[in-house]
Amino acid sequence: MIKLLKMKEKIKPNFKFAKETAYKVLKEANIHTFPIPIFDIVNQVKTLKVLSYKEMSDLIGISEGDVAKILALSDEGAIGTYGKNRIIILYNSDISEKMIERIRFTLAHELGHLFLDHPHSTQNSILSRNSITNLENKTFEIEADFFAKELLAPSFFVNKIVPLEVSEVSKKFEISNESSKYAIENVVKSINYGGLRLNNLTPPTWFSEVFNKFKFIDRKRNLNLVGMTFDNENTWYPTYKKIVYCSECKTIISINSEENHQYCTRCSSSKNIEINEKNYFRFHEMEEQNILNYTTLKVDNDGRLQDKCPICENENLQNNYCSICGVYIINECSGKHDVVYENGYVEEEESPHCDKKLGGADRFCSMCGAKSSFFVNGLLKKWEDEPF
Ligand SMILES: [Zn+2]
Ligand SMILES: [Zn+2]
Ligand SMILES: [Zn+2]
Ligand SMILES: [Zn+2]
Incomplete structure (x- = not known):
């Protein structure tokens, strides 16, 4: 009886520790932008391997369903140990099943287990999401969730969002509506309690330098x-x-x-x-x-230039050559390609070309890799030389 009570006490979630660990991770990983670039953190942990169910399935040749069922014991994600002090995180990255915000949260949650050292503090070899088996796991789940929330959307940053609305918070931090609602509620509660609750609204002093560097970026999402x-x-x-x-x-x-x-x-x-x-x-x-975009000329389905001639600016184009500068105005495979010798010497070689008509941004043939006629004739620049 007494033992049980003691046990319960010991495994109470440590919110303060979870929160401060999240901030320490942001500081040490040198992260300064919202939404948090989660793989920037992942890639800095040498002992960690992160694989999607699909990547794991390709790697070991079992179905994605089996990766979820047998290895991860969850359709969301899991963390486990292997070898000597090696950690693996498996996560479901299929966006036809999970929303991007949810996947981000799952990854942050699994990172929570890692940084809060859960895999080494338990006998379980796998900690899975949504498969809580005992009190210890439940505590770990709560801590990891709290870590994830504070990693992706620290309370004192949420407090800065104007207007403090679900859609705004969700967009700025790339977290779900559900998480955003929860984050806002916590901030409002903290304000009502004079900022003294767990999610207090002032960053720790050691974090203020990092705090001031943060900026929000509009994330492309197509x-x-x-x-x-x-x-x-x-x-x-x-x-x-x-x-x-x-x-x-x-x-x-x-x-x-x-x-x-x-x-x-x-x-x-x-x-x-x-x-x-x-x-x-x-x-x-x-x-x-x-993502970068390169100069694209307007061409028709046969690769014939529809814009003005980029060499002499002649706007009146007919037939296959520019009537003023004489340049060939059909983009197609030229069969020409550079051969680089060991001493760095580059020589252009020509093989029979493959008759492929090319698009208006094509410097090379998609089928054989040879240069396009636009590229050879200087209508399109080398991609490295484009100004960005
Ligand atoms: Zn978990
Ligand atoms: Zn011309
Ligand atoms: Zn070709
Ligand atoms: Zn490329």
């Missing part, structure tokens, strides 16, 4: 890219458009094109990824904010 559409009830459904993204020159190469992009048409790299509902989340968090 759910239409992956074909996520919201209906009237504000629920979303997938429509699966095919988006190809190049991680080298950071541009969207194509939207909804049936074409197979072997090579990036802007930089000729083969590091092209297809963005879909399974990997959009990581793309959104890590890449979407830094």
